[in-house]
Amino acid sequence: MSNVTKTTLPAAAGRAAAKKELPEHFKAYKHVWVFVELERSQVHPVSWELMGAGRRLADRLKVNLAAVVIGPEGQHTRNAALEAFCYGADLAYLVSDNVLSDYRNESYTKALTELVNTYKPEILLLGATTLGRDLAGSVATTLSTGLTADCTALDVDADGSLAATRPTFGGSLLCTIYTLNYRPQMATVRPRVMPMPERVVRDAARIIVHPLGLVEDDIVTKVLSFLPDRDAETSNLAYADVVVAGGLGLGSPENFGLVRELATLLGAEYGCSRPLVQKGWVTSDRQIGQTGKTIRPKLYIAAGISGAIQHRVGVEGADLIVAVNTDKNAPIFDFAHLAIVSDAIQLLPALTAAFRARLLPNSRARIAV
Numbered sequence: 001m002s003n004v005t006k007t008t009l010p011a012a013a014g015r016a017a018a019k020k021e022l023p024e025h026f027k028a029y030k031h032v033w034v035f036v037e038l039e040r041s042q043v044h045p046v047s048w049e050l051m052g053a054g055r056r057l058a059d060r061l062k063v064n065l066a067a068v069v070i071g072p073e074g075q076h077t078r079n080a081a082l083e084a085f086c087y088g089a090d091l092a093y094l095v096s097d098n099v100l101s102d103y104r105n106e107s108y109t110k111a112l113t114e115l116v117n118t119y120k121p122e123i124l125l126l127g128a129t130t131l132g133r134d135l136a137g138s139v140a141t142t143l144s145t146g147l148t149a150d151c152t153a154l155d156v157d158a159d160g161s162l163a164a165t166r167p168t169f170g171g172s173l174l175c176t177i178y179t180l181n182y183r184p185q186m187a188t189v190r191p192r193v194m195p196m197p198e199r200v201v202r203d204a205a206r207i208i209v210h211p212l213g214l215v216e217d218d219i220v221t222k223v224l225s226f227l228p229d230r231d232a233e234t235s236n237l238a239y240a241d242v243v244v245a246g247g248l249g250l251g252s253p254e255n256f257g258l259v260r261e262l263a264t265l266l267g268a269e270y271g272c273s274r275p276l277v278q279k280g281w282v283t284s285d286r287q288i289g290q291t292g293k294t295i296r297p298k299l300y301i302a303a304g305i306s307g308a309i310q311h312r313v314g315v316e317g318a319d320l321i322v323a324v325n326t327d328k329n330a331p332i333f334d335f336a337h338l339a340i341v342s343d344a345i346q347l348l349p350a351l352t353a354a355f356r357a358r359l360l361p362n363s364r365a366r367i368a369v
Contacts, residue, residue, distance in 0.1 A: 022181060029183040032058040033093075033121040035112065036069045036084055037131055039103060040226075041076040043083065045196065045239070046127035050189060051087035052197030053154050054125055060156040064090040066121065070111045072101040081207055086199050091206040093119065099216050102223040103131050109138045111212055116143060118210065121184045123162050125154070128188035136188050146179030147186040150290065152193055152313045162187065167290045167313055174309070192238045192294040192317065237286065237293040242268035242300075243318075245288055246276065249304020249325060249344055253281040258348040259303060265355055271295070273305045289314035301351075303344035307332025324348075 034054045037044040051067065058065040067084030071077035073096045081092040095111045112135065116124065124139075126132040128150050140147035148164035152174070155163040162185040165176045179185040237243060244266065246259040256276070263270035271288040272281070288295060289311040296317040303324045305311060308331060315321060316335055323336035324344045333339040340347065 022183075026181075026183040029120040029122045031063045031066055031121050032061065032123045033066045033068050033125065033184070034084075034089075035124070035126040035132065035135070036067050036080055037127050037129060038069060038071045038077060038080045039131060043080050044127055044129055044131075044191070046129060046132070046189070046191040048087045048199075049191065049194040049196050050125045050127060051084065051089065053189065053194045054123075055088040055197065057123060057154060057156055057162070058090075061122070061160060063122070066090065067092040068095075068112065068115060069093070070095045070100055070108055072096060072098050082204050085202045085204050087197055089205070091208065092204075094207055094209050095212055096209075097212040097214065099212070099214055099219060102226070103135075104219060104221045104223070105134055105138050106219050106221060107212075107214060108135050109142060110214055111210075112139050113142045114212075115210055116184060119208070124184040124186045126186070126188045128190040132188055136186060140186050143184070145182040145184060145186060146177075147188070148177045148179070149188050151187045151189045152290075154187060154189070154194075161185070167310060174313075190294045192296045193313075195296070195317065237269050237271050237288065237295055240269035240295065241298045242266050243271055243288070243295055243297045244268050244301045244303070245271040245273065245305060246303045246344070247273040247305030248275050249306075251304075251345065253279075255345055256281055258345065258352070262301070262348055262352045262355070265352055265359065268299075273311050302332060302336070303348055305332055306330050307335070 032054045034047065034050045036047040054065050065088055067081060067089040069077060069081040069092060071080065077096045081094045084092050093115055095115065099107055100111065126136045136147055148166060151164045151166045153165040157163045161178050161180065163176050163178060164187040165174055167173065168175045244259050244263040246256050250256055259270050271286045271293065274287055274289055274291060276282045277284050277287045287293065290313050291310065292314060294314045298319045300315055300318040300320065301322045307323065312335055321336040322338045322340065323332040324340045324342055324347050325332060326341065326343050328341045
């Protein structure tokens with residue numbers, strides 16, 4: 001494998017010293033592909049976010065952007081392919097077969113691997129969801145190529161190589177990784193890391209239908225029934241418009257209740273930094289950051305959070321970041337739009353009272369002047 005971390009090469013030599021001539025049989029690989037994650041007739045929003053990122057890469061490389069849709073026979077699967085054109089696709093590859101009604105690694109890996117071997121994309125992007133992570137790892141292994149997981153930025157280098165950036169060393173550093181001598185260059189990106197592109201109504205262009213050639217008896221795994229996760233919708237951090245979060249600066253799990261109270265008043269979601277999950281104060285589905293949820297709210301209020309890079313990569317897409325911390329040199333103030341040097345334990349109740357007075361006209365609470 002030829003995944004090379006940019007920061008590990010000697011400065012004098014640079015990445016060029018590690019690059020070999022691309023093997024002849026890989027030179028035919030062109031275009032950027034985005035896997036459209038379709039499950040139970042619903043397209044995961046990360047697919048359209050990746051279409052926006054893929055469009056930028058394809059334009060830089062002057063190649064086509066293609067959507068890859070894999071699913072059961074029927075209109076829902078075809079509609080997903082048609083919808084891809086509204087998010088910038090130049091063409092779509094469609095594999096529809098009833099053995100694909102439920103996600104199974106074996107059948108989906110066969111379908112996507114066959115497509116890659118037949119049509120030869122240069123770059124393949126997938127969402128870093130539960131399904132996407134499982135599929136991406138399996139396909140990369142089958143194709144004997146490199147995979148950069150949980151990327152926070154994607155770009156094209158001067159020589160046309162995919163530059164995939166992700167946090168490393170526990171989120172303390174960002175490194176850019178290249179797959180130099182293998183194709184396709186694969187990367188996964190978590191939901192909400194990339195901005196959602198504007199949907200523009202477009203007519204369908206070219207849809208290439210590829211037969212699967214797989215029967216149910218060929219698949220070892222069998223789906224006996226589908227049981228939805230009762231708690232799947234408990235936390236909707238990734239797509240919330242307003243998020244209030246707390247960190248170790250709150251001092252105790254009891255004080256975290258101040259975060260919940262403000263979030264409830266605002267009709268917002270609440271979250272936390274990684275140390276609070278590690279201490280058992282908050283459940284892991286509420287963690288924000290590289291190893292938790294990535295968010296892009298209109299308003300993000302961070303109380304008592306230092307703002308290490310692990311947290312930063314999960315929130316820097318927010319439209320407005322309001323940070324509260326007693327330490328005027330806290331890293332979070334480097335990227336917050338509004339910095340408040342104060343004790344969150346004292347400020348949160350005052351902020352809640354102020355919002356209550358504004359939002360509830362009949363409340364007796366008043367904003368102190």
